[in-house]
Amino acid sequence: MTAQSETRRRFWWVKWVVGVALCGLLISEAVYLYPRLHESWKNLTEIHWGWVIACVWMQAISMSGYGRIQKRLLRAGGVRVSQLKSVSVVYGSTGMALTLPAGQVFSTTFTYRQIRRWGASPIVASWQLVMSGVVAAAGLAVLSVLGALLAGSEVGPVKLIVTLGAVALLVWAGNYISNHPGTVEGLLRRILHLVNRIRHRPTAEGMDKVDEILNQLESVELGRRDGAWVACWAMVHRLADVACLGAACYAVGADPRLAGLMLAFAAGKAVGTIPLAPGGILYVDATLIYSLTAFAGLPAAQAVAAAFVYRLVSFILVAIVGWIVFAFLFRKPQAEDAAYEKEFEERRAPLVSERRTDTEPETGPA
Template sequence: MRIGGIVAAVVVLAIVGLRGRLPDPREFLAALAGADYGWVALATVLQVVSLAAFAFQQRRLLDNLGVRLRRRRIMAITLARSALSISLPAGAAVSTAYAIREYRKAGVGRKIGAASAVVSGLASIGGLTLLYLAGGAGLVAQNPSAFLSWQPLAIVAGIAVVAAGAVVIGRWQAGRPERARTQPYGKVSRLVAAGRDAWQKGASLRVRDWAVALAYAAVNWLTDLLCLAAACRALGLPVGVTTLAGIYLGVQIVRQVPLTPGGVGVIETALVAGLTATGATAVSAAAAVLIYRLLSCWLIIPVGGAAAVALRRATTVPVRRA
């Protein structure tokens, strides 16, 4: 699908998803015109940092796995895969497959590319868990009785335990003497074997390497959250950081259900509903969400499309072995 078609599809989905949920257009435009664009500029910078953190994580992972790519190429792949992730059904899977393919074009082996995807996915869960723990700690500090009622923390903590268990088992498997394996037959068996090898190779990274990947993931999530906070401040919304973190993290659970590409319509509706529940007007809440989603979703699509075109035209650069 061409980039123009993707953009058109996302615009249509946004219109359908938000139909009847936005305030009067004149009031809405007046709210946008009265926004503090110093905060909007800060929100823009924070979203750029969020994307850069993900790109640097990928480069560091590949470096730790024995190969090194140029920053410019990694950033272009990050932008292109982000555009795919937020514009297509099952975008996360398509994005990962695209990244592995682009890594192979740059000379990175399939197993190393898949291993970096496994580590990045587990680190992303860990980074989001850290935000949940920090948000939960802040909420409990303000209201100790909230500890028993904040159920999302228990859900994310359970997911984090499963992810940590996968890492521990993978490291244990990688440390065992390698046995002779029969050649897998059939497409499914080959895919399972390739996934197992990538999982074990990724899990065998040093603890320090895992810590760095986790730190980059936490920065990626945190700066995206702060981008939303800056957009809210630009419209003067009376929402505290702890409350906003709760809304943001709840939306991250909602967005895992692939009802629409990139959660278009679903995420906007959930954010507006959460912000208005805290006392914000529908007009200011919708304007703040529009700014945030423009920066974190809609503008990434054409930029990522341009990056994908540049990657397609670029010549293959021999990979440097670390």
């Protein structure tokens, strides 16, 4: 029996627990929402279409903002790409992430492949993927802290300063590595020697990979101007999405509190990172409905209708546009695609193999 089969046999009960939890969530949501569905339907039949158009427009601005983040980060690595190409990849990858099982894996692989097509080195492509995720997460953290401050929570400005300082530290660290590769190389050599000694490996093992990474990182330099633009577009990306949620509320006749909107949005996005179902369907909707009621002051019927409009735009419409973009621009495979996908898997594989090596007995894998 292989290690993977053994793991599956040991944790057979997990899928049943998840299934029961999802069933419980569905039943609870149905019990909670059923008495309010009539009122929610009435709100939807009296919808304000001008606000729906604004909702769609704000979502388009949010997606464009993420495209700008990607474009600026690639520019720091010496890769020039147009905004149209960048945002097209954002739509295509988002369509995959929202609709496919394990969509985030397909989405990341697709984005990596396209970035490599544009001429980025493997390390620049990987760096861009990591940094864009970090920047987006930092933007969400800043937004949630701002929402808590506006709501009067005892958060204090310290957490906001810490969050912004962490982002600035990441940018500084990236630039320092790019501008002082010799210093970093010496430090990494000492660390690698120590790790190899502990693991009883040859002293210089792995140093060729470190040299390769450092040489490629010299081409990545996120200057102050690019860094400022990345931060700016990160906030545009998040604030436009909040505005999309707000427009959805106004479309059904609600009058939400700004701080509550920020908190409801942050809660929905946080729950959406749990990979239980494509697009976080059902549990993200339930979170949005509860959060709009608890934080933004919406009656339950309006919260249901607003969440429906918001998800119709940010989930269904974006997924449809993403797959249309993919069908027209990216459906046709190219000769180097298989090599890029294999390369991406190989760049992820060492982490998995290292974990297995550290946990398996010395007799080796089964």
